[in-house]
Amino acid sequence: MEGWRRGWRPYAAKIAVLAAVYYGAAKLGLHFAFASSSVTAIWAPTGISLAALLLWGYRVWPGVALGALAANAWTGVPFYAVLGITAGNTLEALAGAYLLRELADFRASLERVRDVVALATLGGIVSTTISATIGVTSLLVANEIASGDFDSVWRTWWLGDMGGNLVVAPAILVAVTHWPYRRAPGRPLEAVVLAAAALSVSAFVFTHDTSLIFILFPLGAWAALRFWQPGTVVGILLVASVAIPLTESDKGPFSGQSPDDRLLLAQGFLGVASVTMLVMAAVITERRRAERAVEHIAGTLQESLLPSHLPAIPGIETAVEFRAAGEEHLVGGDFYDLFQRDDESWTVIVGDVLGKGARAAATTGLARYTLRAAAVHESEPSRILRLLNDAILRQSPDQSCTVACGRIDPTPANGARVTLSVGGHPLPLVLRADGRVEQVGHPGTLLGVLPDPKLADHTSELAPGDALILYTDGLTDAYAPGRIVKRAGVVAALESCAGRSAAEIASGLSEAALGSSQAEPRDDVVLLILRVPESHAVPNP
């Protein structure tokens, strides 16, 4: 009983609001009706009814019926004809909403081309025949019109209702579903300029007898492309607010015609312009949706190519910096990994796959998982890289990558032994506790180009306070050729980081090499630091 009461009040309120708005729009429409006849340009109540039923559901139909009844009750037409007109208006709204929902899987935001086409055909052309047919027949039966006028009155009625569904209904649907109108790229000041342009150009066009309507097209494209659906509906309403009164007073390109014909031409122009611009806006929002989907896929893929976090290695601090170059959907490129081989030792990898995009991402995946699998049973990093070289030559013969691969074994003296093999990759560096910097490893061949690459293992010891620095060429060449950091520059930056933690070395080095540049790096950058702390008292997070 409580739930019923709670649900009943908003429902009654919606019906009351709909009936009142319908009645107001109808009276306003009749007030502005062309002097010669009782027909108006765009019949707003039809658009209001359709939008209300689409947004609030079929059950608010009594609002349409009450509004239509009130609007037509005191026009002097016999009561049974008023009932007929009311039934026609209500059925029109119900049929339009039903066809759109059931047949067209309609979405009120009009963000898909199919929604606009459905609204234009099912709502604009089909459902409006119901009200025109029932309404005009009611007038004929009541002898309000002569049977010879049936065709022309029917046509005017039908087109007026169509105007309501093509101009007014989209405005309401978009106003409600796009709130707060912040998604389109257009800026507020730009919107003000566009609105002023639309009003002044419309005033110019609709005061000149020569048909200059075409000069409105660029403004229509501007509104649709920059302000999407909200820009479209506001633009059409602004043009209509100028075009209809001027056409009514026999000015502009449609002047010289009979009042009814002028009305139909102005209506036709606004309806066609509305649908055209809405289609244009829908193409843009559909493209945006597709871009979002691509970005989502690329992001998911990229996440699968990099570890979500670095594992905690007992007795070793770790830190990583990764900067991706290029647009979001350019996946692949640089990669890194750090994982446990067995109870004792760990494997660290930093690599760079040629290029970007889907092919590079596939090769990055191949590299990452080949290296992980190979590291399980191969202890020598050069053997691991050789297996990767074979795998690339076999599976992606047109791809290549550079990799630095290291095995980390703890030593009894609280230090670590690093066995490194490098294939075509910048040689890693060791920063000693006293500030000396050494290059470690032997240069080897780029992987994926030669069947027998030159690859060797190199072993070095890390004492407490020493750090191993692995990086990709983006660190030195990210802003090439304008800014190239020579190896000496990297060494000098590292020397000043002696005694600092892994994270401090990472941020200090990337700051020195890349600067605080906000510019887009040309290449990905990976910087991975493994450091043996001075004392094991340093807690590992």
Place this chain on the structure above:
Amino acid sequence: MSLADLELESIEGLPVAHLSGEIDRSNAAELGERVGAAIGGQGGGLVVDLSELAFIDSTGIRMLFELAAELKRHRQALRVVVPDGAHLGDILETVGLQQAAATDHTVGEAVAALTHRG
């Protein structure tokens, strides 16, 4: 507008490709094809002069390896010219290009090495 410029000439019957500007993934494939088309049927080899090159990325490096492989299929040799002390020399050493192609400091040295051999 291309980032890089390619100039082809023939010195003592040997094709010499001078590459200048920047080579990255936007133009590496096209440059590789144009340089590859210069490989002569008469044997000898090919000199790729990178003295005036401002930048090369991994795609460009890959292109050099492919040129070397292409020449090897024709039983010819690729020699790459990089001035002494250039940053590019470090890059080519890093990627192990010497496994596939020898490097020289000047075009003259490269031509001499190839013609002497031939």
